[in-house]
Amino acid sequence: MIELRALTFRYDDPPAPAVLDAVDLTIDNGELVVLAGPTGAGKSTLLGAVAGLVPSYTGGTLSGDVLLDGVSIVDLPARERAHAIGYVGQNPAAWFVTDTVEEELAFGMEQLGLPAPTMRRRVEETLDLLGIADLRHRDLRTLSGGQQQRVAIGSVLTAHPRLLVLDEPTSALDPTAAEDVLATLTRLVHDLGVSVLVAEHRLERVVPFADRLCLLHGGGKLEVGDPAEVLREAPIAPPIVELGRLAGWDPLPLTVRDARRKAPALRERLGEPPERARPNDTAAPLVDVRRLVVAHGRTAAVRDVDLTLRPGTVTALMGRNGAGKSTLMWTLQGRHQPAGGSVQVAGSDPAGLKPEQRRTTTGLVPQSPADLLYLETVADECAAADRSARQPSGTCAGLLERLAPGIDPGQHPRDLSEGQRLALAVSIVLTARPPVLLLDEPTRGLDYPAKHALAALLRDLAREPGHERAVLVATHDVEFVAQAADDLVVLAEGEVVSAGPVARGVAESPSFAPQVTKVLGPGWLSVDDVAAAL
Amino acid sequence: MRLPRDLHPVAWWAWAVGLAVASSCTTNPLLLVGLLGTMTLVVLTCRSDQPWARSFRLYVWLGAITLVVRIVFRIVLGGDVPGHVLFTLPSIPLPDWAAGISLLGPFTREELLAATYEGLRLATLLIAVGAANALANPKRLMKSLPPALYEIGTAMTVAISVVPQLADSARRVRAAQQLRGGPEGRFRRIRGVRRLLVPILEDSFDRSLALAAGMDARGYGRTGDLTPGQRRATGALILAGLLGVCVGVYAFLDSSAPRVLAVPMLVLGMVVALGGFALAGRRVGRTRYRPDRWRLPEVLVAASGIAAGAGMWAVQRWEPQVAHPGVLTTPGLSLLAVAAALVAVLPVWVAPLPLTVARREAVLAG
Numbered sequence: 001m002i003e004l005r006a007l008t009f010r011y012d013d014p015p016a017p018a019v020l021d022a023v024d025l026t027i028d029n030g031e032l033v034v035l036a037g038p039t040g041a042g043k044s045t046l047l048g049a050v051a052g053l054v055p056s057y058t059g060g061t062l063s064g065d066v067l068l069d070g071v072s073i074v075d076l077p078a079r080e081r082a083h084a085i086g087y088v089g090q091n092p093a094a095w096f097v098t099d100t101v102e103e104e105l106a107f108g109m110e111q112l113g114l115p116a117p118t119m120r121r122r123v124e125e126t127l128d129l130l131g132i133a134d135l136r137h138r139d140l141r142t143l144s145g146g147q148q149q150r151v152a153i154g155s156v157l158t159a160h161p162r163l164l165v166l167d168e169p170t171s172a173l174d175p176t177a178a179e180d181v182l183a184t185l186t187r188l189v190h191d192l193g194v195s196v197l198v199a200e201h202r203l204e205r206v207v208p209f210a211d212r213l214c215l216l217h218g219g220g221k222l223e224v225g226d227p228a229e230v231l232r233e234a235p236i237a238p239p240i241v242e243l244g245r246l247a248g249w250d251p252l253p254l255t256v257r258d259a260r261r262k263a264p265a266l267r268e269r270l271g272e273p274p275e276r277a278r279p280n281d282t283a284a285p286l287v288d289v290r291r292l293v294v295a296h297g298r299t300a301a302v303r304d305v306d307l308t309l310r311p312g313t314v315t316a317l318m319g320r321n322g323a324g325k326s327t328l329m330w331t332l333q334g335r336h337q338p339a340g341g342s343v344q345v346a347g348s349d350p351a352g353l354k355p356e357q358r359r360t361t362t363g364l365v366p367q368s369p370a371d372l373l374y375l376e377t378v379a380d381e382c383a384a385a386d387r388s389a390r391q392p393s394g395t396c397a398g399l400l401e402r403l404a405p406g407i408d409p410g411q412h413p414r415d416l417s418e419g420q421r422l423a424l425a426v427s428i429v430l431t432a433r434p435p436v437l438l439l440d441e442p443t444r445g446l447d448y449p450a451k452h453a454l455a456a457l458l459r460d461l462a463r464e465p466g467h468e469r470a471v472l473v474a475t476h477d478v479e480f481v482a483q484a485a486d487d488l489v490v491l492a493e494g495e496v497v498s499a500g501p502v503a504r505g506v507a508e509s510p511s512f513a514p515q516v517t518k519v520l521g522p523g524w525l526s527v528d529d530v531a532a533a534l
Numbered sequence: 535m536r537l538p539r540d541l542h543p544v545a546w547w548a549w550a551v552g553l554a555v556a557s558s559c560t561t562n563p564l565l566l567v568g569l570l571g572t573m574t575l576v577v578l579t580c581r582s583d584q585p586w587a588r589s590f591r592l593y594v595w596l597g598a599i600t601l602v603v604r605i606v607f608r609i610v611l612g613g614d615v616p617g618h619v620l621f622t623l624p625s626i627p628l629p630d631w632a633a634g635i636s637l638l639g640p641f642t643r644e645e646l647l648a649a650t651y652e653g654l655r656l657a658t659l660l661i662a663v664g665a666a667n668a669l670a671n672p673k674r675l676m677k678s679l680p681p682a683l684y685e686i687g688t689a690m691t692v693a694i695s696v697v698p699q700l701a702d703s704a705r706r707v708r709a710a711q712q713l714r715g716g717p718e719g720r721f722r723r724i725r726g727v728r729r730l731l732v733p734i735l736e737d738s739f740d741r742s743l744a745l746a747a748g749m750d751a752r753g754y755g756r757t758g759d760l761t762p763g764q765r766r767a768t769g770a771l772i773l774a775g776l777l778g779v780c781v782g783v784y785a786f787l788d789s790s791a792p793r794v795l796a797v798p799m800l801v802l803g804m805v806v807a808l809g810g811f812a813l814a815g816r817r818v819g820r821t822r823y824r825p826d827r828w829r830l831p832e833v834l835v836a837a838s839g840i841a842a843g844a845g846m847w848a849v850q851r852w853e854p855q856v857a858h859p860g861v862l863t864t865p866g867l868s869l870l871a872v873a874a875a876l877v878a879v880l881p882v883w884v885a886p887l888p889l890t891v892a893r894r895e896a897v898l899a900g
Contacts, residue, residue: 110823374728
């Protein structure tokens with residue numbers, strides 16, 4: 001149905017190697033194709049070229065051809081392709097044009113000039129198809145991440161496109177909401193015969209549904225094939241595939257169900273699950289929260305929460321979007337005044353401290369690290385951080401060199417990759433030497449190698465000899481939690497529903513279990529554990 | 535039976551413009567207070583629970599401030615008007631080149647009344663605009679623009695929704711910048727502004743670009759089978775027409791301009807512009823989801839406002855003593871004047887009930 005022929009794209013200023021290099025791809029009716037690749041490999045560029053947004057919104061030169069049913073559409077702008085290709089971008093909230101769900105669903109159809117009765121019927125059908133009929137009059141900004149994502153999908157579906165293009169639809173969602181969105185996508189493919197092209201970082205979620213997998217390599221070459229074949233050699237692979245490679249399974253299992261069937265033999269070879277080294281549980285806690293209540297207006301965002309963070313421990317904080325994770329973090333930082341209970345961070349109540357005292361007790365890295373940055377070069381940012389923390393010059397640059405070696409100090413912070421920018425933000429807040437480090441959703445937009453590096457880094461920072469820190473990290477990524485964390489705290493509706501060591505926490509709840517645990521049973525958390533045992 | 539729904543926003547604006555005309559036709563404080571009461575009653579009963587509905591209070595404050603400022607100016611700049619002196623402030627004569635104006639000095643009851651009447655008239659006018667803002671859904675108003683202006687309307691709708699987003703992002707960046715220290719020493723406040731502005735602007739540029747891409751990907755601005763020549767012709771017609779209207783209005787108001795530029799130019803401009811709109815409208819391949827319809831309640835609401843305006847104009851024309859009683863006599867009333875001031879209260883009974891969250895939930899609960 002849609003066909004890419006020798007599609008090549010490169011930025012002209014400054015002259016750079018090709019982002020896409022002679023890419024060929026054909027997508028048939030009713031096919032679900034997953035696009036994978038390391039961060040910055042050009043996945044979004046490829047999707048944008050299909051939708052018509054590249055090069056008009058990015059600059060650069062595109063050559064080659066895009067055919068829709070044999071007709072070239074490469075010169076048509078995105079708006080003239082809207083009836084056939086529906087595009088959902090990375091951050092749906094930034095894409096909403098209107099302000100209520102119903103109007104948003106109708107917007108695309110209004111542009112296409114469909115008759116009013118048709119629009120009415122399609123809006124109702126789409127509301128039902130996506131299970132959002134009860135949200136129809138809601139303000140879009142009040143919706144949760146998963147709901148927003150479904151509205152965004154619905155708003156392009158109403159135009160009845162033949163191909164749906166999605167850029168990381170689940171990257172900001174909690175595991176359950178992500179499952180919902182993916183289930184919706186498979187239903188569209190099966191029931192309506194829509195073709196889907198989806199880019200995704202967390203392959204473990206989408207690969208089981210994929211008909212074919214495209215792997216975009218660093219130099220812009222595209223490898224297309226059966227998921228099990230492509231993943232055999234791929235540099236990025238979900239944990240289950242890494243496990244399969246390690247155990248020498250053939251063909252590679254892509255679903256937990258397939259892997260479980262092959263697991264008994266491996267389990268016998270492995271023997272008893274390893275005991276993870278626990279940090280010192282007797283050290284005096286750095287953060288001590290008792291029966292904490294925080295309210296926004298009249299609604300309690302956090303209620304009756306007890307939390308203890310000890311030096312040398314990495315604690316993961318999980319829970320749905322809107323469960324109170326960010327509120328809890330900002331309360332520990334001191335920005336929110338508790339409505340009840342007590343908070344002690346390094347021996348004092350953070351809400352009573354001055355901003356500069358807060359910075360020396362807790363370092364918080366917010367959800368979008370870019371909010372912290374305002375100068376033109378990395379070197380300037382580091383120098384400013386040293387000055388304001390009254391540390392000898394070079395402290396921040398030294399930290400950055402340790403966290404993300406090899407960043408050019410003359411670079412603009414906006415030109416850094418997601419992982420590098422995160423490292424810069426972490427270095428800036430750590431310059432003031434706070435004993436407590438809080439990170440709000442740091443794994444967004446990171447690929448497997450980057451997440452692996454971040455996990456190792458957090459463990460190092462927590463256990464730095466003579467300088468032990470307490471680290472709290474809010475995330476949706478169970479695989480990351482399995483790699484990085486010692487303890488797990490799960491929040492729901494502002495209350496703690498489970499707290500304890502990670503191995504116990506993930507064994508208790510199936511939706512938070514990492515793939516390795518699902519396959520090999522409780523005790524096994526990550527592929528590294530298995531590799532060490534073999 | 536009146537079912538809850540949004541009234542056509544143009545109907546509310548017609549009603550409010552009628553009231554604004556009515557209030558500019560009189561300085562009679564009794565009539566002005568009557569108009570104010572009418573507006574307040576209608577706003578309180580007919581407004582929804584959306585954010586813009588809360589803006590009425592803002593306009594009331596604005597009106598009150600206008601009134602006070604008017605009186606203060608009269609105290610400062612007035613003087614030298616004969617009448618009952620209320621109090622005397624030391625007079626400050628200005629030098630000769632200021633043409634004999636003196637500041638402060640005696641303040642008379644007549645001056646106070648004149649300032650109050652004028653201020654009240656201005657305040658009523660402002661509050662009429664506020665009433666329209668509180669009652670009419672601004673986004674639906676944009677949607678009722680003629681199809682030719684659709685693109686401008688959408689741009690305005692987007693602009694309206696950018697403001698709350700900008701506030702969100704400002705709050706987020708402020709909190710984030712607290713997490714790291716700022717510049718120190720002298721001028722740190724001025725240099726600190728940059729810490730907020732740079733991330734906020736970057737964020738809003740990113741957002742605008744994303745929104746533009748999103749709208750484009752969903753077909754916004756599709757030209758269909760319109761040729762560039764046709765588009766240029768329509769644009770030229772509309773622009774030329776609007777220019778004609780502007781010249782006409784200017785000549786109409788400025789009595790020294792040649793008369794041939796006045797009414798004929800106005801009419802010609804309107805015809806050309808309407809022609810352009812019609813041409814553009816016919817070629818637009820867009821449709822509207824659930825358009826607002828013009829039904830009986832809309833007609834009644836708009837008519838009641840227009841009746842108030844027309845009635846008050848008639849009072850000014852034929853009963854000038856009632857419309858402008860002056861400051862020397864007690865203001866009087868007449869049947870026509872009272873009717874004109876109170877007829878605009880009709881929406882309280884004829885307008886559909888406003889849509890609120892509670893009513894919507896009641897429907898869902900069934």
